[in-house]
Amino acid sequence: KKIFGMKFNGKEIRSSLDLTRFLIEETNVAVVPGIAFGDDNHLRLSYATSMENIQKGLDRIEEGISKLS
Numbered sequence: 001k002k003i004f005g006m007k008f009n010g011k012e013i014r015s016s017l018d019l020t021r022f023l024i025e026e027t028n029v030a031v032v033p034g035i036a037f038g039d040d041n042h043l044r045l046s047y048a049t050s051m052e053n054i055q056k057g058l059d060r061i062e063e064g065i066s067k068l069s
Contacts, residue, residue, distance in 0.1 A: 004041075006068035013068065016040045027064035029057045 013019050016033035023029050034042035
């Protein structure tokens, strides 16, 4: 699913920074924008937690992305 160019509440997702901001504000999931590592088309996730927490976070991200139009 192409995310850049999609919108939520009138705000367009144009970069990994925009997507990072959307995810923390709307899903309460913290990720690192890929631009910090030289690639604006990706996000960085930390897996230093339980499998249960990882699954919850991924479910929240999926739910949040489904709200974009």
